[in-house]
Amino acid sequence: MSSEVRVRFAPSPTGPLHIGGVRTALYNYLFAKQHNGRFVLRIEDTDQTRYVANAEQYIIDSLNWCRIPFDEGPGKNEKFGPYRQSERKSLYKQYADELIANGKAYYAFDTSEELDAHRKDHEAKGKTFIYNWHNREKGRLVNSLVLSEEETQKRIDNGEKYVVRFKTPQDKKVIFQDIVRGTIEVDSNILDDKILFKSDGMPTYHLANVVDDHLMQISHVIRGEEWLPSLALHNLLYEAFGWEKPEFAHLPLILKPVGKGKLSKRDGDKLGFPVFPLEYVNEESQEVSRGYREDGYFSDAFINMLAFLGWNPGTEQEIYKLDELIKDFDLSRVNKSGAKFSPDKTKWFQQQYMQSKSDVVIAQQFQEILVGKGIETEINFVTTVVGLVKERAVFVEDLWDLSSYFFEAPSAYDPKTSKKQWKETTADLMQELIEQVEAIADFSSENVETQIKTWITSKEIGFGKVMQPLRLSLVGALKGPHLFDIMHYIGKPEVISRLKNAIQTLG
Numbered sequence: 001m002s003s004e005v006r007v008r009f010a011p012s013p014t015g016p017l018h019i020g021g022v023r024t025a026l027y028n029y030l031f032a033k034q035h036n037g038r039f040v041l042r043i044e045d046t047d048q049t050r051y052v053a054n055a056e057q058y059i060i061d062s063l064n065w066c067r068i069p070f071d072e073g074p075g076k077n078e079k080f081g082p083y084r085q086s087e088r089k090s091l092y093k094q095y096a097d098e099l100i101a102n103g104k105a106y107y108a109f110d111t112s113e114e115l116d117a118h119r120k121d122h123e124a125k126g127k128t129f130i131y132n133w134h135n136r137e138k139g140r141l142v143n144s145l146v147l148s149e150e151e152t153q154k155r156i157d158n159g160e161k162y163v164v165r166f167k168t169p170q171d172k173k174v175i176f177q178d179i180v181r182g183t184i185e186v187d188s189n190i191l192d193d194k195i196l197f198k199s200d201g202m203p204t205y206h207l208a209n210v211v212d213d214h215l216m217q218i219s220h221v222i223r224g225e226e227w228l229p230s231l232a233l234h235n236l237l238y239e240a241f242g243w244e245k246p247e248f249a250h251l252p253l254i255l256k257p258v259g260k261g262k263l264s265k266r267d268g269d270k271l272g273f274p275v276f277p278l279e280y281v282n283e284e285s286q287e288v289s290r291g292y293r294e295d296g297y298f299s300d301a302f303i304n305m306l307a308f309l310g311w312n313p314g315t316e317q318e319i320y321k322l323d324e325l326i327k328d329f330d331l332s333r334v335n336k337s338g339a340k341f342s343p344d345k346t347k348w349f350q351q352q353y354m355q356s357k358s359d360v361v362i363a364q365q366f367q368e369i370l371v372g373k374g375i376e377t378e379i380n381f382v383t384t385v386v387g388l389v390k391e392r393a394v395f396v397e398d399l400w401d402l403s404s405y406f407f408e409a410p411s412a413y414d415p416k417t418s419k420k421q422w423k424e425t426t427a428d429l430m431q432e433l434i435e436q437v438e439a440i441a442d443f444s445s446e447n448v449e450t451q452i453k454t455w456i457t458s459k460e461i462g463f464g465k466v467m468q469p470l471r472l473s474l475v476g477a478l479k480g481p482h483l484f485d486i487m488h489y490i491g492k493p494e495v496i497s498r499l500k501n502a503i504q505t506l507g
């Protein structure tokens with residue numbers, strides 16, 4: 001194995017990528033970049049029955065949206081390619097054959113009906129059927145360990161269906177290391193003889209995964225905890241081939257917000273928050289699942305949240321940009337116990353990023369929403385508006401509700417406020433106010449404020465009597481930033497026109 005750090009993200013294209021998968025990809029990416037290594041994408045599509053055509057593109061789009069692109073993978077720097085296991089199909093058989101030739105694996109001809117019968121037999125006696133050392137050579141199972149070489153060959157030549165099983169060594173303490181979990185010891189006698197090669201001519205996950213990690217010179221395998229039970233077998237396979245093992249790190253599960261049970265793909269619909277990075281349309285059912293991107297999250301906020309699901313830097317710092325994560329991420333600080341997913345915390349990250357991004361960056365995105373509503377405005381103006389209202393926004397989408405009156409006159413007046421603030425005398429007062437506004441030459445916020453306040457004072461009435469109906473007329477409700485700023489930015493003619501409108505509508 002080369003000393004270069006090479007890690008891989010190896011999803012199976014069976015549907016949209018769950019946020020747990022994105023977290024695995026992210027940790028692989030961070031680890032690779034931290035060590036100037038390579039981040040490889042390998043598509044593990046050997047199980048044709050679960051294959052979903054649009055899943056691979058979804059995975060790639062998700063990595064790109066998160067800005068954690070792969071260095072090598074389908075269609076990119078194919079030095080160790082192809083990177084889709086279905087395109088490597090012809091390559092695996094020789095490795096299965098090699099193990100058979102060395103006595104480390106064997107052919108098994110048992111049909112699924114026969115295996116079912118064994119299972120039922122065992123169940124009836126309160127036992128569990130495991131295909132391994134204690135029964136593989138007893139004669140009830142049909143495999144090349146009990147059949148003669150000629151008989152075995154004859155069956156193969158006759159086209160009889162077979163699988164290749166790993167001959168798990170007996171009475172062996174399999175001891176291995178995991179970066180997250182430390183030393184793990186497994187008694188080989190409890191392991192079954194896993195199928196390595198299937199009757200359809202395809203390798204199983206275990207064989208293909210180990211062979212590919214070896215051929216692609218993977219130095220570190222970083223993957224979800226659900227693969228920990230396979231680790232003993234994978235270690236035995238490396239030993240059987242005589243290959244150097246990569247290092248392993250198994251990441252903790254992501255748990256439901258209640259803290260119990262794995263966060264599943266179906267939880268999004270049930271619990272009311274997305275569990276996928278991007279929106280996903282099921283091609284068969286046309287069912288649409290929500291995604292963080294479409295829900296308005298920034299990818300850097302999303303990534304920051306994910307990084308903390310199972311890792312923390314050991315300090316108070318929570319806001320981490322991607323380059324800081326690359327610097328500070330530490331595989332040995334990854335937790336063993338499950339990480340509870342929190343939709344509230346996710347929103348909190350989004351809010352932090354919303355507040356820390358520059359107004360102009362936010363304005364560029366907000367401008368797209370405005371264009372979608374048929375409003376064409378200068379980016380400078382949009383930037384100013386963003387600066388005035390941003391502190392109350394969590395998503396760019398929120399900005400419209402918070403600032404629409406900067407771009408168009410209110411189409412309605414909040415009924416409760418109208419009832420409370422618009423009195424019988426208000427229309428006359430607003431009419432007088434129009435005359436005052438008309439007379440203001442310098443329409444800067446400060447000057448408008450001085451002029452209007454002087455006028456109100458001279459009339460010896462409370463400020464609220466004028467200011468509340470004025471705000472209602474300009475905004476449509478009692479919300480928004482400093483009223484004189486609003487007046488300045490929408491301009492004199494618009495202020496007058498909105499006041500006239502309000503008088504007409506509210507009477």
Ligand code: GLU
Nearest residue numbers: 010011012044209223227
């Ligand atoms: N194809 C496996 C998955 O879908 C990969 C597991 C591994 O990384 O070894 O998660």
